[in-house]
Amino acid sequence: xxxxxxxxxxxxxxxxxxxxxxxxxxxxxxxxxxxxxxxxxxxxxxxxxxxxxxxxxxxxxxxxxxxxxxxxxxxxxxxxxxxxxxxxxxxxxxxxxxxxxxxxxxxxxxxxxxxxxxxxxxxxxxxxxxxxxxxxxxxxxxxxxxxxxxxxxxxxxxxxxxxxxxxxxxxxxxxxxxxxxxxxxxxxxxxxxxxxxxxxxxxxxxxxxxxxxxxxxxxxxxxxxxxxxxxxxxxxxxxxxxxxxxxxxxxxxxxxxxxxxxxxxxxxxxxxxxxxxxxxxxxxxxxxxxxxxxxxxxxxxxxxxxxxxxxxxxxxxxxxxxxxxxxxxxxxxxxxxxxxxxxxxxxxxxxxxxxxxxxxxxxxxxxxxxxxxxxxxxxxxxxxxxxxxxxxxxxxxxxxxxxxxxxxxxxxxxxxxxxxxxxxxxxxxxxxxxxxxxxxxxxxxxxxxxxxxxxxxxxxxxxxxxxxxxxxxxxxxxxxxxxxxxxxxxxxxxxxxxxxxxxxxxxxxxxxxxxxxxxxxxxxxxxxxxxxxxxxxxxxxxxxxxxxxxxxxxxxxxxxxxxxxxxxxxxxxxxxxxxxxxxxxxxxxxxxxxxxxxxxxxxxxxxxxxxxxxxxxxxxxxxxxxxxxxxxxxxxxxxxxxxxxxxxxxxxxxxxxxx
Ligand code: WTA
Numbered sequence: 001x002x003x004x005x006x007x008x009x010x011x012x013x014x015x016x017x018x019x020x021x022x023x024x025x026x027x028x029x030x031x032x033x034x035x036x037x038x039x040x041x042x043x044x045x046x047x048x049x050x051x052x053x054x055x056x057x058x059x060x061x062x063x064x065x066x067x068x069x070x071x072x073x074x075x076x077x078x079x080x081x082x083x084x085x086x087x088x089x090x091x092x093x094x095x096x097x098x099x100x101x102x103x104x105x106x107x108x109x110x111x112x113x114x115x116x117x118x119x120x121x122x123x124x125x126x127x128x129x130x131x132x133x134x135x136x137x138x139x140x141x142x143x144x145x146x147x148x149x150x151x152x153x154x155x156x157x158x159x160x161x162x163x164x165x166x167x168x169x170x171x172x173x174x175x176x177x178x179x180x181x182x183x184x185x186x187x188x189x190x191x192x193x194x195x196x197x198x199x200x201x202x203x204x205x206x207x208x209x210x211x212x213x214x215x216x217x218x219x220x221x222x223x224x225x226x227x228x229x230x231x232x233x234x235x236x237x238x239x240x241x242x243x244x245x246x247x248x249x250x251x252x253x254x255x256x257x258x259x260x261x262x263x264x265x266x267x268x269x270x271x272x273x274x275x276x277x278x279x280x281x282x283x284x285x286x287x288x289x290x291x292x293x294x295x296x297x298x299x300x301x302x303x304x305x306x307x308x309x310x311x312x313x314x315x316x317x318x319x320x321x322x323x324x325x326x327x328x329x330x331x332x333x334x335x336x337x338x339x340x341x342x343x344x345x346x347x348x349x350x351x352x353x354x355x356x357x358x359x360x361x362x363x364x365x366x367x368x369x370x371x372x373x374x375x376x377x378x379x380x381x382x383x384x385x386x387x388x389x390x391x392x393x394x395x396x397x398x399x400x401x402x403x404x405x406x407x408x409x410x411x412x413x414x415x416x417x418x419x420x421x422x423x424x425x426x427x428x429x430x431x432x433x434x435x436x437x438x439x440x441x442x443x444x445x446x447x448x449x450x451x452x453x454x455x456x457x458x459x460x461x462x463x464x465x466x467x468x469x470x471x472x473x474x475x476x477x478x479x480x481x482x483x484x485x486x487x488x489x490x491x492x493x494x495x496x497x498x499x500x501x502x503x504x505x506x507x508x509x510x511x512x513x514x515x516x517x518x519x520x521x522x523x524x525x526x527x528x529x530x531x532x533x534x535x536x537x538x539x540x541x542x543x544x545x546x547x548x549x550x551x552x553x554x555x556x557x558x559x560x561x562x563x564x565x566x567x568x569x570x571x572x573x574x575x576x577x578x579x580x581x582x583x584x585x586x587x588x589x590x591x592x593x594x595x596x597x598x599x600x601x602x603x604x605x606x607x608x609x610x611x612x613x614x615x616x617x618x619x620x621x622x623x624x625x626x627x628x629x630x631x632x633x634x635x636x637x638x639x640x641x642x643x644x645x646x647x648x649x650x651x652x653x654x655x656x657x658x659x
Contacts, residue, residue: 046064
């Protein structure tokens, strides 16, 4: 298999035996019907009515799936609904107005609760404000906020008036914000003065201002005052204070705009194989049904739970599993502004204990950090409220799985290892905790109704245990509908590679390599395209390389993902750079770090910058990133016969050993 930077060769094997979820869990699980996989297969696509049935529709849909224009699939057509209505009004009307919707835990130890009614009131006031500022249905509103309650409020206010939101992770740079606003032609921005990063006040508005300078369009900005006196700011023309707007619209309500099922709910930019980020388009009916269904069936969320997904809403995980899924189901979703080790390493466990959290969902990279810190931190707290644990974002190695199971779950909570992507909208591969056995190291079978296959380059299934491309051979309601940049790019990126259009066989290309065992359990092996997954953040090699080659003195650059741990864990970025003659390496290294922070943000900071006189290239002049990945990770080198400059390999290996 061709693969530029990720998996290539040896496949890790999990020898752990299957684990049965405890009977006590199964007895109370939302989905415990052993026949659920079979039923979905028999009733497909009508099986997906179960997902749609979790929502309230203004108009019922006539057709579950329209597939006559594949791969442009349409779900629940004819139906109309509003996402904010489903996440708020119906719970308020249904007698749950005083139930907690959001519990917010701030960075400085403060905490606040929003009941469903309180959230409903604020969302309405903000929706009225946005209307007054000129936002209409289908206008893209960019939201650039940290993990404060105003972030989900702004998303729901947009959803209420039918304006798609595009949330940009608050840690991304001004340039990255500008690129996304430009690509989406977005004329509205909701941001804040600043926020606390660890103990310090950090200026967010300054970044937003710089981004707006790069844009051609006029932008109307709403600013949340998070820091008050600590970071005084002055509002200019076209800038409005969030709380002043709410005051001006006190008590106003806005009728939820009835959206067609296929109308866009939001846009989410993610890294693709080129330098330009992709605007993934999610549709209202299918996405919300899918987020609600997977929250119900996989995360076992119940209305009376306190549920905590410790991701950031700036990424898809937070959209689906902090905001839309849990709120659609009427549960209490916990929103945490801080980091796991501030003010100290007890922080997460203290929050779980104090809030009696029922379900906890986080990333393997976080779990591995907890392992390093030691079990004394979780062991010091009463975590017995926990019923289920989840992981997302990268493969979880069996050792981390066992640790999580033992020290966080007290040996009693099932773990769901959930595979999915920005594009899938929600979980696509995972065990159902009330049905399936768990195999540490393997994500699990495809969800009922999802058809995950491991295929070769021609789209044909490979044998069990053999590695190949992970493909989804049937559409699913949460799938992206297109890319904002256009339908052609959508087809090129996801459908061309493994499909056979003449036979009307469409297979969605995930960009991941995987293998599947005899029981249909999928082990994900990593990306096969030019996307690097660094601690759960997707970055494109091209995006990072473009930033590096902008630095004066740099001739060429190639970046690859480094897997640090012995069990293929904890990824970082290694940048290989050749410089012009007489360049000052130390100054260039510093400039490279700065350039990457400016172009993308601190998350893309390379772990190492390795200088080399030349990059390894094929005879046709292509940089061999696969070889660089092997060198970085101390792997046996694959085929190097195509190399034009084989002598460089030894030098690189020596350089890496020194690092
Ligand atoms: C990876 C995050 C292994 C995968 C929800 C995928 C995983 C990419 C898992 C999507 C998992 C996600 N096991 N790998 N359980 N979950 N991935 O779009 O490479 O930020 O393609 O969505 O993360 O990242 P994205």
